[in-house]
Amino acid sequence: MMGITKTCPFCGELDLHRIEFPPETTDETPTSYVHCNTCGASGPQHREDGQQGWDAWNNRAGDRLQ
Numbered sequence: 001m002m003g004i005t006k007t008c009p010f011c012g013e014l015d016l017h018r019i020e021f022p023p024e025t026t027d028e029t030p031t032s033y034v035h036c037n038t039c040g041a042s043g044p045q046h047r048e049d050g051q052q053g054w055d056a057w058n059n060r061a062g063d064r065l066q
Helices: 050-058
Strands: 016-021 031-036
Touching: 016 050, 031 050
Parallel strands: none
Antiparallel strands: 016 031
């Protein structure tokens, strides 16, 4: 986990970890997402490097520029 990580939008806790599934073929990158250990919420899955999962978790609709 790098940089600032936002709390869970559902329970407000920071007890988070990234779940990664290995690629099915050698041409694919792992699928990963962030999971809240407190309430069970999960972020979007990404087929990118591990940082992308954290970036997706931190991307909230209300934070976008208007």
